[in-house]
Amino acid sequence: MSLDIKQISSYKKWFLYHLVKQKFLVLCVLVGIISVTSLRVIIPIVIGYIIDTTLITRDLTNLILLLAITLTVYVSRNAMDYITMMVGHYLGLKTEQNMRQEFFDTLQYKPLRYHDKARIGDLQALATNDLRIINTMISHGAFYIYPFFQVIMAAILLIVTLDLRLAMICTPFILLYIYFLLQYRRRITPWAAGRMVTHSNVAVVLQDSISGAAIVRSFTAEELEREKFHQAVIGFRDNRIGETKVQAKFYPLLVLYLTIGATFLASCIFVFQDTLTIGALTAANLLLITLIDPTNMIFWATNDMMSGFAACSRLYTSLSLEEEEQQESYLLEWPDNFRGRIEFRDVTFAYGDDGTQNTPILKNFSFIVEPYQRVALVGPTGCGKTTMVKLLLRLYEPQEGTILLDGIDIRNYPLDELRRHIGYIEQDIYLFSRTISENIAFGRPNASQEEIRAMAELAQVNDFVQDFPEEYNTVVGERGTRLSGGEKQRVAIARAFLTDPEILILDDSVSAVDSKTEEKITHAMENVVKNRTTLVITHRLHTIRTSDKIIVLKRGRIVAEGNHNDLLQSSEDYRRIFGKHLVLPELVVRT
Amino acid sequence: MGLYIGLFSEKREREYSDRELLSRYARRIVPFKKSITLISLFILISTSADIIIPLMVGFGVEELEKPNRDFTLVIGVGVIYLVLSAIIWIMFSLRRREVGNFMPYFLENLRMDIFDKLQEQDMSFFDKHLSGSLNSRVSNDALDFGNTTILLADTMGNFFVSILTFGVLLWLNPILALITLAGVPFLFLLMFSLRKLARIVSRDYRKSIGNVNNGMVESIEGIQVCKSYGQEATVSEQFQETNKEYFRTAYRLTAVTHVWRSILETITAIILVIIVYLGGQLISQGTSSTAIILMFILYIQRFFRPIMVLATFFPELSAGMAAYERILDILDSEPNVKQHSELHDVDELGGEIIFENVDFSYRNDGEWVFKGFNLRIAKGEKLAIVGHTGAGKSSLVNLLARFYEFQGGSIKIDGIDIREMRLDLYRRNLGMVQQDVFLFSGTIEENIRYGRRDASEEDLWKAIRAVHADELIEYLHDGLKTQVGERGGGLSAGQKQLISFARALLTDPKILILDEATSSVDAYTEAIIQEALEVLLSSRTSIIIAHRLSTILNADRIIVMEKGQIIEEGTHESLLVQGGKYGQLYKQYYEHQSLDWKPIKLSGEKISNS
Numbered sequence A: 001m002s003l004d005i006k007q008i009s010s011y012k013k014w015f016l017y018h019l020v021k022q023k024f025l026v027l028c029v030l031v032g033i034i035s036v037t038s039l040r041v042i043i044p045i046v047i048g049y050i051i052d053t054t055l056i057t058r059d060l061t062n063l064i065l066l067l068a069i070t071l072t073v074y075v076s077r078n079a080m081d082y083i084t085m086m087v088g089h090y091l092g093l094k095t096e097q098n099m100r101q102e103f104f105d106t107l108q109y110k111p112l113r114y115h116d117k118a119r120i121g122d123l124q125a126l127a128t129n130d131l132r133i134i135n136t137m138i139s140h141g142a143f144y145i146y147p148f149f150q151v152i153m154a155a156i157l158l159i160v161t162l163d164l165r166l167a168m169i170c171t172p173f174i175l176l177y178i179y180f181l182l183q184y185r186r187r188i189t190p191w192a193a194g195r196m197v198t199h200s201n202v203a204v205v206l207q208d209s210i211s212g213a214a215i216v217r218s219f220t221a222e223e224l225e226r227e228k229f230h231q232a233v234i235g236f237r238d239n240r241i242g243e244t245k246v247q248a249k250f251y252p253l254l255v256l257y258l259t260i261g262a263t264f265l266a267s268c269i270f271v272f273q274d275t276l277t278i279g280a281l282t283a284a285n286l287l288l289i290t291l292i293d294p295t296n297m298i299f300w301a302t303n304d305m306m307s308g309f310a311a312c313s314r315l316y317t318s319l320s321l322e323e324e325e326q327q328e329s330y331l332l333e334w335p336d337n338f339r340g341r342i343e344f345r346d347v348t349f350a351y352g353d354d355g356t357q358n359t360p361i362l363k364n365f366s367f368i369v370e371p372y373q374r375v376a377l378v379g380p381t382g383c384g385k386t387t388m389v390k391l392l393l394r395l396y397e398p399q400e401g402t403i404l405l406d407g408i409d410i411r412n413y414p415l416d417e418l419r420r421h422i423g424y425i426e427q428d429i430y431l432f433s434r435t436i437s438e439n440i441a442f443g444r445p446n447a448s449q450e451e452i453r454a455m456a457e458l459a460q461v462n463d464f465v466q467d468f469p470e471e472y473n474t475v476v477g478e479r480g481t482r483l484s485g486g487e488k489q490r491v492a493i494a495r496a497f498l499t500d501p502e503i504l505i506l507d508d509s510v511s512a513v514d515s516k517t518e519e520k521i522t523h524a525m526e527n528v529v530k531n532r533t534t535l536v537i538t539h540r541l542h543t544i545r546t547s548d549k550i551i552v553l554k555r556g557r558i559v560a561e562g563n564h565n566d567l568l569q570s571s572e573d574y575r576r577i578f579g580k581h582l583v584l585p586e587l588v589v590r591t
Numbered sequence B: 001m002g003l004y005i006g007l008f009s010e011k012r013e014r015e016y017s018d019r020e021l022l023s024r025y026a027r028r029i030v031p032f033k034k035s036i037t038l039i040s041l042f043i044l045i046s047t048s049a050d051i052i053i054p055l056m057v058g059f060g061v062e063e064l065e066k067p068n069r070d071f072t073l074v075i076g077v078g079v080i081y082l083v084l085s086a087i088i089w090i091m092f093s094l095r096r097r098e099v100g101n102f103m104p105y106f107l108e109n110l111r112m113d114i115f116d117k118l119q120e121q122d123m124s125f126f127d128k129h130l131s132g133s134l135n136s137r138v139s140n141d142a143l144d145f146g147n148t149t150i151l152l153a154d155t156m157g158n159f160f161v162s163i164l165t166f167g168v169l170l171w172l173n174p175i176l177a178l179i180t181l182a183g184v185p186f187l188f189l190l191m192f193s194l195r196k197l198a199r200i201v202s203r204d205y206r207k208s209i210g211n212v213n214n215g216m217v218e219s220i221e222g223i224q225v226c227k228s229y230g231q232e233a234t235v236s237e238q239f240q241e242t243n244k245e246y247f248r249t250a251y252r253l254t255a256v257t258h259v260w261r262s263i264l265e266t267i268t269a270i271i272l273v274i275i276v277y278l279g280g281q282l283i284s285q286g287t288s289s290t291a292i293i294l295m296f297i298l299y300i301q302r303f304f305r306p307i308m309v310l311a312t313f314f315p316e317l318s319a320g321m322a323a324y325e326r327i328l329d330i331l332d333s334e335p336n337v338k339q340h341s342e343l344h345d346v347d348e349l350g351g352e353i354i355f356e357n358v359d360f361s362y363r364n365d366g367e368w369v370f371k372g373f374n375l376r377i378a379k380g381e382k383l384a385i386v387g388h389t390g391a392g393k394s395s396l397v398n399l400l401a402r403f404y405e406f407q408g409g410s411i412k413i414d415g416i417d418i419r420e421m422r423l424d425l426y427r428r429n430l431g432m433v434q435q436d437v438f439l440f441s442g443t444i445e446e447n448i449r450y451g452r453r454d455a456s457e458e459d460l461w462k463a464i465r466a467v468h469a470d471e472l473i474e475y476l477h478d479g480l481k482t483q484v485g486e487r488g489g490g491l492s493a494g495q496k497q498l499i500s501f502a503r504a505l506l507t508d509p510k511i512l513i514l515d516e517a518t519s520s521v522d523a524y525t526e527a528i529i530q531e532a533l534e535v536l537l538s539s540r541t542s543i544i545i546a547h548r549l550s551t552i553l554n555a556d557r558i559i560v561m562e563k564g565q566i567i568e569e570g571t572h573e574s575l576l577v578q579g580g581k582y583g584q585l586y587k588q589y590y591e592h593q594s595l596d597w598k599p600i601k602l603s604g605e606k607i608s609n610s
């Protein structure tokens, strides 16, 4: 359901697009509004009529009938009112739901470049607060149209059934009323928009200090965090104050009350002159009084609408910020005879938007990994090892050069298939706050329990899970905080194994595992790794030494390539990896 | 069923009675009593004007019905009507202004209180609560609850108004007035009984907003995993459940909260019709004048408006209380980590640490991480802890940092129980590099300075150089001003570790704890850091946890942990001589790790730490 934002050029169109999807409901709401409004306006007329024909003439013959009619009108108005309201809310909530799903799905398919910039607190606020406000706008939007109906109807009735002169008196007031509304609308706009921004800021600051709770505590930085949060809250508060100030100033009921007062004064005079009946006076009065509620609503609805559009614009911006990952490909299916030859050809890559401006992380990167080889990628911290893997997974697109798998550009493979066939055990392990078995099954949700257990066994997960009272149903907590560092890594290894990938990439995946467990895992892997191309990023020398090929990186360039013995002789950078004091002569003796 | 829903559903700590909720709500409101009084007053004035208006209409009509009408009287009535209308408007405007004078502040206080309470919590609280749901409480629940405070202000004013109006009705026609009044208890009873329903549906709704937030956090934070496994569709599908649930609960809530207005208006209409009928009878009997009945009709509507507001007070407050409950859940949850009431102000600790018979379990479910754990770390000692994953190394550190409360025994530093020290002063003596690195979004410099913002440029660079991060900072485009991104996502894993290492060093702590501080850093950099640390660690007590044994060879003492127990201890050499678990680990490690692996020698000869 993710959105093709290219087809929609502005947030207003985006909003309309969603509304049009529900045209039937929109129509229902409109019909409902018209009928409710008509009924609402009829009531004062009926009461005026009753007063004129029965109470004043003291002729009670028709009273019961008339009252029965009145009651029917009342009851049907209330029923219609409720139904219209519920349909309106249904429309609002449905749209909200659709938009939220669309938002979520679109985010899922945004490239990582987008997520690097996005702030989680912001996205949370967009998914709850902003969408709620859009919902309010739509479901109360009905009330925005309906006061207009009512004002118009009231005016017509005044002219047609009651008295033209009263209508004339009302006219300037109505103009003033509209002026007031427009003014109000203009002034409230910045505050209405500020509401979401300041709300977002509160969520962002809060999210940061909740996620970093342990750091805040260990550095006793509670005061600092409090101050940051307080600033955000004050921002929200001040916006709120500004909003209410505008509301107080442009309260449009002013005009209405004046209208009511003035018409009454005039009616009195007309009755005095015997040119108006008392019933008409009452009716006119009641008619204008019925406008109080709608005016009240219009007052709130304007606010809702301005915030609603601001929310739409925020969401639209967020949705359209980066294009979605390119999904189409030449190859429709994953080739059967895939072997796993990886080639990087002159790849240059930099993070950030305007790629060329930033210093490239990888420069003219070229290498080949033959099928079923095990290749170690080594190099100092920050040299671009992880980045290279992200390119292979097409989490980012290189600015220059191509990456080939079995001689075919990876952009020609179907994206999701490509990623599913490359198993990547990431450096910073992320686990979902679900059970251990659900985490292992993440890459293959339909895996059987036996398969999960088998993989857990291989990755030495079973080792520690046995000690848990709930075993595989233990919930691991947000990000897996309830597991130790090494336990998390093992769950992640099991998760990758379960998908049975053609290419396996281990990014420092045993750094938090003791050497004994590591050995067990390595043994277990021997079988898994067979007939697979494996890329290993590691600082553990044993693994490096026994690889078929070693690629040495430094500052985004490949500085050496070859097997252990050759490199040891020829590459200073490679020797550096083995520590500081390693000098060549000593080595020659030892190896 | 979607995974999000079942597992994320939060358990309520305890149930709150209406009474308790109300009284605590009232306590929150007290500081704003001036505003509330003013708002009530404004409502009172404006509605009184509203009450006088029909009287004027009645007067006017009566006068107009007379054969010889008095013009000035009629005009007078009209003018008063006009003036009253203006008063009503002014009052409305003033009321709005006053609302602006208290609502935002009320909300500010509420949010700060929740935040402060969150700051008091220890880590076991954050293990239990997902950040999205906590976030929702502070942002959404607090907001919606704040909005209900207007209710209270409105209620007071409307209460007086209805009494006043009733007085007028009574004066106009006692019989009809009493008949009208007969409907009121019924209204209230109805609304009162609806409040439970309101609470229930509102509770579900609030929970589902929290779930939406959780779903967002999970999916966005885990986006890279999700993409690497090509599971976007599955995750979306799961979120769809959460989203649907949100729709369902929200719709139910709307259906319930909108129904009472319709019910109330219908009842009002019925009463109105009855009154008109009876009024007609009275007029025909000649016991009442037309004008009076007319006024009565106008009044009934005015009488019922405040009554309606009053009646909806219960269910609406009840709905708001569902938000308050969730907030109270946080406000009332006492942190497990408790300090004693008599606290020592610790200034500078020496650093002798003694664990005595410590019992500890994370979940308090009898699954002990430590049982009767004993350890003594001398002042200035450099202690290394090794052991299998899950042995409890990080847990030990967590206890020392007071992230979790232990169940039995004691931990003493310089002879003072850590539970007797002022927490903030105590923690200032600790410096930690945690296994899970967390950086705040901001620049590298802000992150390093996090523990000591006023550190001099010189100290800053000293810390940076000690962890050999100067090279990396020079390498980065914006140097110290590089934005690290949320959680430090814009840096490599090793870079993050170095930054967090520098951050800990900058605070110049008495006790330094390094939990796998250089596990993602290359061996060369690690070796350089190692040298720098020799100097840095000399004056402090330090605890070093590492799987890479090369980093701990120079430790004064090494302890080997297994399943929460110390199974061996001694210096590197003596442990090798012992040939136990450590010997095994070391052998394995060196088989893996070293090029120049030598058979373990029994002599005390120093083994090069390459």
Ligand SMILES: Nc1ncnc2c1ncn2[C@@H]1O[C@H](COP(=O)(O)OP(=O)(O)OP(=O)(O)O)[C@@H](O)[C@H]1O
Pocket: A116, A351, A352, A361, A380, A381, A382, A383, A384, A385, A386, A387, A388, A427, B489, B490, B491, B492, B493, B494, B495, B520, B521, B522
């Ligand atoms: N999302 C990002 N946005 C901007 N810059 C980034 C991002 N991720 C990494 N970098 C930068 O790119 C460079 C290479 O990072 P990378 O993660 O590839 O290093 P690495 O070789 O994996 O290092 P390590 O051994 O520490 O894991 C670093 O200088 C880092 O600061």
Ligand SMILES: Nc1ncnc2c1ncn2[C@@H]1O[C@H](COP(=O)(O)OP(=O)(O)OP(=O)(O)O)[C@@H](O)[C@H]1O
Pocket: A464, A481, A482, A483, A484, A485, A486, A487, A512, B127, B362, B363, B369, B387, B388, B389, B390, B391, B392, B393, B394, B395, B396, B435
């Ligand atoms: N927050 C938590 N809630 C519940 N259990 C936990 C929590 N943190 C750790 N545990 C459990 O306590 C045990 C000890 O974990 P700890 O993190 O202390 O291990 P460790 O020795 O640091 O291991 P590693 O070398 O892998 O980091 C593990 O079995 C782990 O699952």
Ligand SMILES: [Mg+2]
Pocket: A385, A386, A387, A427, A507, B492, B493, B494
């Ligand atoms: Mg990396």
Ligand SMILES: [Mg+2]
Pocket: A484, A485, A486, B393, B394, B395, B435, B515
């Ligand atoms: Mg640990």
